[in-house]
Amino acid sequence: METATQKKPVVSKPKKAKKIKLTKEQKRKQRKKMAGMWQLYFLLLLPIIYFIVFNYIPMYGAQIAFKDYLTIEGIWGSPWVGLKHFQRFIDSGMMWTLVKNTLSISLYALFMGLPFPVILALLFRYIPLKKYGKFIQSVTYAPHFISTVVMAGIIVEALNPRGGMIDTIVGLFGGDWETNLMGIPEAFSSVYVWSGIWQNMGFGAILYCAVLAGVDTTYHEAAMVDGATLAQRVWHIDIPFLVPQIVLSLILGMGNVLNVGFEKALLLQNTLNQSKSEMISTYVYKMGIAAALPDLSYTTAIGLFKSVIAFVLVVVVNKIARKYGEMSIW
Amino acid sequence: MNLKKFLKLGATILTLGAILTGCGGDEGNTSSVKEDILTESGYPIIKEGEEISISFFAPLRTSVTTYSSDVNPTTKHLEELTGVKMEFIEATNADQKQKFNVMMTGGDYTDVILQMSTSLSELALYGQQGIFIPLEDLIAEHAPNIQAALDAHPVVKNTWTLEDGHLYTIPRIGNSFHSEVPQRMWLNKQWLDNLGLEVPTTTEEFYQVLKAFKEKDANGNGDPNDEIPLSGSMAGWNTNPLPYFSNAFIANTTHSGYLNIDENDKVYFVKVTDEWKEFLKYMNKLYEDELIDPLLFSQTSDQLMKLGSNPGDTIMGATGGGSVSVFSHTTNYDVWNQYIALPPLTGPEGVRSAARNVDYGSAQLSITNACEHPEAVIRMFDYMYTEEGLLWSQFGEIGNDAIDIAPEGSLNIIGEPAKYERLPYDHVKDLNWNRMGPDYRPADYDLWFTAKENPAQDIEKVLYESAVNDYLPVAQDPSEIMPKIAFTTEESRIIVDTTTNMNSYIDQITAEFITGKKDIEENWSEYIEQLNKYGLQEYLAVQQAGYDRFINK
Numbered sequence: 001m002e003t004a005t006q007k008k009p010v011v012s013k014p015k016k017a018k019k020i021k022l023t024k025e026q027k028r029k030q031r032k033k034m035a036g037m038w039q040l041y042f043l044l045l046l047p048i049i050y051f052i053v054f055n056y057i058p059m060y061g062a063q064i065a066f067k068d069y070l071t072i073e074g075i076w077g078s079p080w081v082g083l084k085h086f087q088r089f090i091d092s093g094m095m096w097t098l099v100k101n102t103l104s105i106s107l108y109a110l111f112m113g114l115p116f117p118v119i120l121a122l123l124f125r126y127i128p129l130k131k132y133g134k135f136i137q138s139v140t141y142a143p144h145f146i147s148t149v150v151m152a153g154i155i156v157e158a159l160n161p162r163g164g165m166i167d168t169i170v171g172l173f174g175g176d177w178e179t180n181l182m183g184i185p186e187a188f189s190s191v192y193v194w195s196g197i198w199q200n201m202g203f204g205a206i207l208y209c210a211v212l213a214g215v216d217t218t219y220h221e222a223a224m225v226d227g228a229t230l231a232q233r234v235w236h237i238d239i240p241f242l243v244p245q246i247v248l249s250l251i252l253g254m255g256n257v258l259n260v261g262f263e264k265a266l267l268l269q270n271t272l273n274q275s276k277s278e279m280i281s282t283y284v285y286k287m288g289i290a291a292a293l294p295d296l297s298y299t300t301a302i303g304l305f306k307s308v309i310a311f312v313l314v315v316v317v318n319k320i321a322r323k324y325g326e327m328s329i330w
Numbered sequence: 331m332n333l334k335k336f337l338k339l340g341a342t343i344l345t346l347g348a349i350l351t352g353c354g355g356d357e358g359n360t361s362s363v364k365e366d367i368l369t370e371s372g373y374p375i376i377k378e379g380e381e382i383s384i385s386f387f388a389p390l391r392t393s394v395t396t397y398s399s400d401v402n403p404t405t406k407h408l409e410e411l412t413g414v415k416m417e418f419i420e421a422t423n424a425d426q427k428q429k430f431n432v433m434m435t436g437g438d439y440t441d442v443i444l445q446m447s448t449s450l451s452e453l454a455l456y457g458q459q460g461i462f463i464p465l466e467d468l469i470a471e472h473a474p475n476i477q478a479a480l481d482a483h484p485v486v487k488n489t490w491t492l493e494d495g496h497l498y499t500i501p502r503i504g505n506s507f508h509s510e511v512p513q514r515m516w517l518n519k520q521w522l523d524n525l526g527l528e529v530p531t532t533t534e535e536f537y538q539v540l541k542a543f544k545e546k547d548a549n550g551n552g553d554p555n556d557e558i559p560l561s562g563s564m565a566g567w568n569t570n571p572l573p574y575f576s577n578a579f580i581a582n583t584t585h586s587g588y589l590n591i592d593e594n595d596k597v598y599f600v601k602v603t604d605e606w607k608e609f610l611k612y613m614n615k616l617y618e619d620e621l622i623d624p625l626l627f628s629q630t631s632d633q634l635m636k637l638g639s640n641p642g643d644t645i646m647g648a649t650g651g652g653s654v655s656v657f658s659h660t661t662n663y664d665v666w667n668q669y670i671a672l673p674p675l676t677g678p679e680g681v682r683s684a685a686r687n688v689d690y691g692s693a694q695l696s697i698t699n700a701c702e703h704p705e706a707v708i709r710m711f712d713y714m715y716t717e718e719g720l721l722w723s724q725f726g727e728i729g730n731d732a733i734d735i736a737p738e739g740s741l742n743i744i745g746e747p748a749k750y751e752r753l754p755y756d757h758v759k760d761l762n763w764n765r766m767g768p769d770y771r772p773a774d775y776d777l778w779f780t781a782k783e784n785p786a787q788d789i790e791k792v793l794y795e796s797a798v799n800d801y802l803p804v805a806q807d808p809s810e811i812m813p814k815i816a817f818t819t820e821e822s823r824i825i826v827d828t829t830t831n832m833n834s835y836i837d838q839i840t841a842e843f844i845t846g847k848k849d850i851e852e853n854w855s856e857y858i859e860q861l862n863k864y865g866l867q868e869y870l871a872v873q874q875a876g877y878d879r880f881i882n883k
Contacts, residue, residue, distance in 0.1 A: 071437050072459040093863050094831055160633070162625065183628045185838075270628045271564050271837040278834065286830060293451050293826045294431040 065301040078297075085301035094283065099309070102279040105265075106257040109193045114250065116197050117204030118242060122234060124205065125212045137209075140202030152267035155195050156182060182268070185276040192268065192277075196261070207249075208242055215241050247321050254317040258310045280306050368706055371472070373713075375706050376413035382703055383415035385440040387433065389426035391764035393755070396420065403730075404722050404763045412710045414703075434461070441701035444767040448499060448693040450492070450814065451822035457498040458819065462696045464496035468708045475715035476708070479503050479770045486691035492816045493879075500711060501691030504771030508793035511801035512652040513573045513584075513685040520668035521548040521557075521647055532676045533578050533612060540621040543647040551643045558637065559647040560616065561623035563656075564837070566631030571650030572840075573685045575613060578677035580605035581806040583685040587829065589812035589873060595881060597812055597874045599866065601836060602858055608678070613844045627841040631656065639665055648672070654789055661754060663787050671792060673800035686805040690814045694768040714769040721750070723769050726762030731755040740780040743791045748780040752790075812873065815880045821872045828865040835864060 022030070034041065060075070065085060067078040089095055120140060127133050146154070158165040159181045170177040181187045219237045228236070262281035269277045280302060288299030318330065367380040376382060388397055397418040399405040405416055419440050421429040430446055433439050434456065443462075456462040469476050480487040483503050490501050522529060522539065525546055530536040540559040547554040562571040573584055580600055582588050588600040600606055616622050625633065638646050638657025644665065649657055654666035676682040695711060697704045713719040725733035732755045742748040755761060782788035817825060839857055842848040 069435070070459055071435055071456075072461060074437065088827070092827065092831060093865075156630075160625075162637075178624070180624055180628060183624070272627045272841050274834050274838050287826075289428045289431050291431070291826060291830070292449055293455060293822050294435050295823065295826070296435050 062300060062304055064297050065304045067297055069297040069300075081297075085298045086305065088298060089302050089305065094278075097275070098278060098280045098283055101276055102258055102260060102281070102306075105189045105192055105279065106260045108189050109196055109260065110250070110253045110257060112193050113197055113200070113204070113253075114246060116201045118208050118246065120201055120205040121208035121212055121242075122238060124209055125238070126230065126234075137202065137205075141206065142202070143199045144203035146199065148261065148263040149267060151195070151199060152264055155191065155268065159191065182270060183272040185273045188268070188273040188276045192261075192265065196264075204249075208245060211242055211245050212238060251314065251317050251321055255310060255314045257313055258306045368703070368709075371709075373411050373709075374413035375709050380413075381415065382706060383417055384442060384701065384703065384707060385417045385419065386442045386444050387419045387421070387430065387440040387446070388444040388766055389421045389423060389446070391423075391445075391766050393759050394762070394764050394766070395759050397763065397766070401760050402763070403726050403761065407722055407727070408710065408713070411713065412706070414706055414710060439698050439700060441698060442707055443696045443698065445694050446696075448696060450490070450693075450816045451819070451826070453490070453498040453693060453696070454492055454816055454822065455819050456696070456698075457492060457494070457496060461698055462498040463699055463701070463704060464498060465500060465697065465704075465708065466491070466497040468704055469497070469500070472705055472708050473712035473715070475712045475770070476500060479715050483691065486689075489690040489814050490693060493818075498696055499693035500695040500708075500768045502694045502768045502770070503689075503691045504773070504775060505689050506771070506776055506793070506797075507802065508653075508797040510687055510689060511684045511797050511805050512568045512687055513577070514568065514651060514653075514796065514801070515571060515574045515648060515672040516651050516654060516657070516669040517648045517672040518543075518548070518644065518646070518668050519670045520644070524548055524550050529670070529672070530675065531673070533575065533678060536675055537612075537616065537621070540616065540647065541619060544619070544621055548647065549643045549645065556643065556645050557647060558623050558645055559621045560626075560649070561629075561634060561637055561646050562626050562650045563629050563631050563634040564627055566634060566651070566656050568652035569631060569634055569650050569656050571626075571648075572613065574650055575675070576600075576606065576609045577681075577683040577685055577806075578675045579609035579612070579679070579681055581681065581683035581810060583687065583806055583811060585685070585687045586812040590810050591812060591877065592810075595877070597870060597877050599870060601840075602861065602866070605679075605681070607850060607854060610840070610843045610850050612678075614846055614850060617844050618846055622844070624845075627845070644668060653793060659756070660789050661756065666789070667786055671796035671800070673796075674804050682804050684801040684805040686808065686811065688808050688811060688813075711768055714767065716770075717772075720769045720771065723763045723767065724765045725752070730761050731758045732761050736780045742777045742779060743781040743788070743794055744777060746777060749778045751780045812877065813880060815876045817872065817876055821876065824865070824868060824872050828869040832861060832864045832866060832869070835860060 064075055064078060066080055066082060067075075068081050068084075069075070069078045073079075124133055124137055127136070143151075161167055161178050161180050164177075167177040181191055215238060220233055223233050223237060258280060260279055260281065262279075262285065265277055265279055266282050266285065269282065284299045284302050284306075287295055287302075367377055367382065368375055369377055386397075390396075394402070396402060397405050397416070397420060399409050399416060405418075408414075409416055419433075426446070430443070439461070453462060457464070469480070480501075480503075486501050486503050487497075490499055491497050517529070517539075519529070521543060525542050525548055527539055527542060528535075530539045542548065543557050543559040545554065548557045560571065563569040573582070576582055580590075580603060582590060582600040589597055590600055592598055613622070623629075623637075629637075634649065634657055638649065639659070639662065640646070646657065651657060654660065654669060658665040660666070674682050674684045695707075697707055701707060714723055721728065721733065728735060728750070732753055734751045734753065736748040736751045740748050740751065776790070776794055779790070781791055785791055839848065839853075839860075843850050843853075
């Protein structure tokens with residue numbers, strides 16, 4: 001699907017398109033052209049409504065971060081309190097732990113998660129048993145559709161040192177697995193990330209498979225004629241084609257970096273690993289919705305604080321990507 | 331799109347949002363004067379030919395799948411009795427709190443809130459806003475049974491009456507004796523007999539018993555290594571064994587948040603005392619000798635159940651638990667009959683206590699300002715404060731799978747004639763409300779029912795005797811326990827903030843102290859320091875201020 005545009009992997013883009021002032025006549029022409037394609041604009045309406053309803057209207061509620069929200073007064077009527085709730089979060093002694101845990105787990109997940117789908121996609125591309133290729137691919141992406149609750153249950157049971165999967169396997173070789181991974185705070189991020197990689201690697205590979213399918217075979221034929229080995233072909237032809245997609249995934253992933261799979265973290269939490277598994281999102285949940293005394297203003301403030309960090313991260317990564325990778329989302 | 335247009339669009343969207351959300355608000359204040367459709371008193375509540383419908387928020391209880399009157403006989407009975415149509419917004423046990431919070435903060439709440447065990451802070455928060463309406467006058471006027479129960483239990487009544495003099499809830503009153511001292515230790519008597527050991531009475535003897543469980547082949551299957559001496563779970567009905575042991579070092583209870591009152595009326599936090607430190611050291615010794623299940627701190631209540639009901643050989647020596655049901659099905663006599671409810675142990679300093687869950691009642695019904703007929707609700711639930719109503723709520727119709735009239739001549743657990751017979755109905759659903767909402771258990775409640783023919787199979791008898799003979803006599807003196815008191819919203823915020831942060835830290839570090847990851851002596855001052863950083867002193871100051879108000883009242 002991307003064959004035509006992807007012909008040349010590394011395109012040197014014009015630095016900045018000059019803004020051209022349109023004349024009245026040109027503008028009129030443009031409008032006419034737009035009217036001619038009204039069906040397309042009509043289709044666009046749906047996502048726009050979606051974003052208005054789910055992303056813009058809720059922003060109106062974000063003001064309660066600066067208020068003491070009371071049900072009876074509503075969002076608009078609750079009294080303003082300035083930055084009180086932000087101050088409270090900073091003073092609570094939890095802020096740094098939360099930010100540190102959130103960032104370390106999500107960055108770990110983001111960077112560890114990048115290479116595996118790529119490797120898997122390359123394997124699919126070059127697997128000799130074409131007949132089983134589709135089957136293997138289905139098997140690898142099936143775990144993606146396991147719901148988070150079930151997934152967390154599987155992880156906890158698999159790691160159970162008393163009769164869990166690992167224990168059973170080690171037992172087959174006469175050993176006894178006694179390490180309780182769920183009880184070691186330092187192990188939490190690895191359990192979280194690697195189970196995530198296992199679950200999503202196959203699904204992530206689909207995207208890269210599509211890119212690889214679009215690579216013009218003439219490149220490979222030419223390389224083979226010149227005597228390139230398989231490794232050289234992968235390195236010099238496939239990888240450059242994949243890079244823009246990888247960078248894009250990275251930037252998009254960065255935007256979600258602070259939204260680490262909240263349900264999964266919550267479900268895998270226990271008393272022992274809490275010092276490393278408590279994240280902004282789980283904390284917001286505990287103080288806001290699940291709290292003994294719900295405090296929406298406070299948790300909205302924390303949420304807003306999180307959004308600001310996420311925004312900064314996206315901008316920074318985008319900048320870096322544009323500078324070094326010549327690839328960016330804006 | 332240029333910037334100007336973008337801003338314009340943004341402004342439009344914001345206004346639109348304001349309009350849309352603005353609509354949801356002020357619709358609650360409907361203090362109606364339509365009370366003339368109600369009868370003067372008694373049942374039915376609604377006059378012939380009239381019809382009213384009331385909405386209830388109600389979490390589902392075990393063995394109840396719905397409260398809808400099509401299915402649930404108790405609802406049907408109540409509707410027929412009162413003439414009121416009941417509509418339920420149901421929530422599962424797991425997400426009831428979240429649903430409730432979302433509903434209450436969103437502003438679109440039901441007429442009546444049931445079974446939420448609302449805290450005093452919540453009552454104050456919603457009461458002050460006018461969302462929950464005061465009930466004391468309505469009760470006095472329309473609910474003789476509720477009034478009588480409250481008058482008979484002044485502690486309950488005073489506890490739930492807030493600073494402003496209002497009662498925003500109808501408390502559930504009365505509990506079984508064993509619920510007052512629910513932190514029990516279950517010890518495998520069979521194993522003691524196998525090894526020829528006495529029932530331990532001190533912490534030191536208990537240590538020796540566990541050691542014997544560990545080293546010898548206590549279950550007699552030839553393998554000395556498959557016994558797990560002491561287990562439990564942090565998530566389960568009193569399955570955490572720590573409160574049982576800590577009461578051999580210092581009297582305390584989790585129900586007061588580990589706050590005790592000393593002889594000078596000062597509030598103090600048990601978990602920073604030297605006695606608590608000694609308790610941690612004792613637990614650490616057990617752990618170091620591998621007497622405690624390494625999964626204690628991370629396993630779920632299901633995992634504990636699996637461990638306790640291990641098919642084949644019994645592999646668990648002891649566990650904490652409110653009843654044997656936390657590690658075995660109550661019909662599985664062969665398993666749980668091996669265990670005894672171990673009486674409280676005496677610590678090295680001679681302390682012997684049991685955690686007391688003082689019965690303040692619990693807030694199980696509130697009426698919101700959305701309700702048009704509060705009087706009807708009050709009269710309806712007045713029924714639940716009668717013996718008949720309680721039986722309907724808890725068991726359903728007499729003669730069903732859960733309850734029957736006691737056969738002629740049958741006796742209760744203390745050998746007196748019984749009134750009713752409880753039947754095991756694990757497999758049957760939707761017979762009743764399983765005690766959802768407020769009700770009243772009088773003091774002789776435990777004695778209404780027949781005892782099982784084989785006393786060894788009667789878990790209620792076991793629990794009753796253990797509570798009355800062993801636990802209650804040594805349970806912590808109520809005057810030493812921080813009472814349940816009302817705080818202002820501002821104070822409540824401080825309490826919730828601090829406890830949320832502090833408790834997760836304490837849970838974690840307690841586990842680390844016990845498992846030996848952190849040395850208790852070495853890290854003790856750091857622990858206290860950290861707690862102060864989370865606001866322990868401010869928290870105690872708030873509690874002290876509240877307590878001073880309470881005793882001067």
